Amino acid sequence: MVREDGKRNFVLREEDGTETSVFSGSMPRQAALKAARRLDPAGSEEEAQDGAVEIRLREKGTDKVHIFDAWAWESSAPEDKPGWMEGSITKGNVSKKGIEHLEE
Template identity: 80%
Template sequence: MVREDGKRNFVMREDGDEDSVYSGNMPRQAALKAARRLDPDDSESEAEDDSTEIRLREKGTDKVHIFEAWAWEQEAPDDKPDWMGEEITKGNVSKKGIEHIED
């Protein structure tokens, strides 16, 4: 279901449980937010080799968007704000497909 601001809500599915909610205009935007919560590797190349499957169900529908996701840590940019730490977590995703839930 689309909110007034155009964003949609997606729920992370793990072993039938749905607990974390991510929002975004598109499923990929929500998946990128979810990917940043994964345990990060030291570099992007290591992280991509160690990817994790994440499943996001769009609230109000039976669609489950499936992504391969990975995260890594890297140095923060030189022009970072004062509150930001020295290391930041980056994430990336690759869409595998969509499944429909049958209840």
């Protein structure tokens, strides 16, 4: 279901079917990128991509489950970072595998 601001809500589904965190975005990939940043980060992007994790996001109000391979890595913060930002940040990336429909 689309909100007034054009964004949709996606719920992270665990392997056992439980639903935990909610991520919003105008597209499923945008929500998946937010979810990917919460993964345990690797030292570099190459290491992280080798250990990609499958994440499943169900679009609220529908039976669609978007499936992504996701990975995260540590990166140094930009030089023009604000004063409150730490020296390193977590970056994430995803690759879409497909869509399933729930039969519940």
